[in-house]
Amino acid sequence: MGFVIKRVYEPAEASDGYRVLVDRLWPRGVSKEHAELDLWDKEVAPSPDLRTEWHHHLERFDEFAARYRAELEENDAAKSLVGFGGEHDRVTLLYGARDREVNHAVVLLEWLGEHGASVEP
Numbered sequence: 001m002g003f004v005i006k007r008v009y010e011p012a013e014a015s016d017g018y019r020v021l022v023d024r025l026w027p028r029g030v031s032k033e034h035a036e037l038d039l040w041d042k043e044v045a046p047s048p049d050l051r052t053e054w055h056h057h058l059e060r061f062d063e064f065a066a067r068y069r070a071e072l073e074e075n076d077a078a079k080s081l082v083g084f085g086g087e088h089d090r091v092t093l094l095y096g097a098r099d100r101e102v103n104h105a106v107v108l109l110e111w112l113g114e115h116g117a118s119v120e121p
Contacts, residue, residue, distance in 0.1 A: 001090045002118030005105040008094040012036035017090030020081075022105055024051060027096030035094070043077035046104050058102070065107045072111050085117040 001017070008027050012019065018038045021027075024045035027035075045051070046068050054064040072078040084091045097103035113119040 002085055002120050003091045003093060003109055003112050004120045005093045005095060005109050007100070008035055008096050015090065016092040018084065018088040019092050019094060020084070021094045022108060023094075023096050024048065025096075030096075037094070041077060041081065044072070044075065044081055044108060047071055051104075061102050064104075068104055068107050069111055072108070078108070078111070079115075082112055082115050082117045085112075 004016075006016065008021060008023075008030055012035075019036060021035065021037050021040045022044050024042045026040075046054070046064075050064065050067055050071065054060065057064075093105050093108060095103055095105035097105070109119050
């Protein structure tokens with residue numbers, strides 16, 4: 001098992017394990033009850049400046065990903081998140097973005113895998 005990503009708008013399932021919202025802003029239209037979170041870890045999300053800049057320039061995802069990875073390297077919350085994989089059979093990282101391929105959770109999942117965490121595609 002290990003880390004997986006999932007849109008927060010999808011229904012919670014028992015197989016999700018420990019559910020962590022990794023967005024800085026609360027997703028629109030999602031109640032706290034529907035989200036069924038174990039943790040809202042705002043600190044692992046991209047910085048407000050980076051998120052705002054990227055939001056307006058979606059074609060620059062590669063640049064965003066590189067800058068976000070640099071932020072993660074300096075982020076104590078991200079380093080702590082690596083350890084969650086040892087504490088829980090499965091950790092589901094929840095995000096609100098519409099695009100399942102181009103979003104910060106994809107970058108975060110890859111970064112976790114590069115730092116010793118078990119990740120699932």
